[in-house]
Amino acid sequence: MHAPCVRVPTEEGEATRRRLADADLVDESLDIVVEDGALYIPVTGPDAVPDGLRVVERDVPERETPTSPADLLGFEPSYERLGDIVILDEDDPARAARIADAIAESNVRAETVVNRASKVKGETRVRDWDVLVGESTETVHREYGCEFALDIAEVYFSPRLATERHRVVQQVADGERAVDMFAGVGPYAIPMARAGAEVVATDINDRAIDYLRENAERNDVADRITAYAGDVREIADDYTGWAERLVMNLPHTAQEFLDTAVALAGEECVLHYYDIQHEDERYAPGEAAIRDAAEPAYDVTIETRHTVRSYAPHEYNVCLDVRLTRN
């Protein structure tokens, strides 16, 4: 359809569109067009367009779909979803703010938009966030049929690990005994309990354990999960030789806890050991550390060497599935 449009460079597109929308001048029945580095914003009253903006006549399609962030920005932004929070990973604060505004105005359902403001840090692996839209950093996230309440400002949680967690949970047998040594809000512990395991879950972050207990109730597995707030080393005496499965999701530092893992392991135990290593030697350091801690008391069989995801240039997040069999 032929219509008057304000033509602006794409980088000024969102600000101009908001300015025109505030003056009620955007023709919402027509689509915004992006072409050759310019945005064409259809307007209802070309004569009312503020001075300095150029109006041209051109063909624009009628709007069929609701407005997406890309419609508003002129490019496809990348973001992750965690419940009703949208997470950005932008280095430039101005670009992050533009994207956040576009998401808020678009058809994306989001209560809060945040940008990563630090790496994960410290013992609890929590990061800082810039809250760009909304206020609450607490949400309920759904993953493979389970619900997880959490506050990203208080606990660690990565939606990117969903497939990996599912890979591990699928190995769990009804009735087995599992220890999730670094459990967070329970994204391994809770589905393992749903699969029929009896689970002990520990975390040094009290808030993570508060959420884990709430999540155990939410997912109807409170009777199969025992949660401890504290250092996992503190439970070793109570659960010596108890575990048939151990999850060690504390990359960078897990090696320091292998003696505790061996103390927890029963006659036969599968260990899921997460690590971050250089691409040329992804598995060897973890294998060596596990053998060092477990042999000769246990036979060590590496069942799976699995790359979970790229972590940084030339560095990979990996998982070793290891069977420990007592000699």
Ligand SMILES: C[S@@+](CC[C@H](N)C(=O)[O-])C[C@H]1O[C@@H](n2cnc3c(N)ncnc32)[C@H](O)[C@@H]1O
């Ligand atoms: C990378 S996060 C993983 C959390 C969870 N497994 C997940 O997938 O979301 C590691 C967790 O280990 C906890 N942690 C760190 N040191 C610990 C320790 N000594 N004992 C128990 N938990 C610890 C942190 O608080 C954090 O929640």
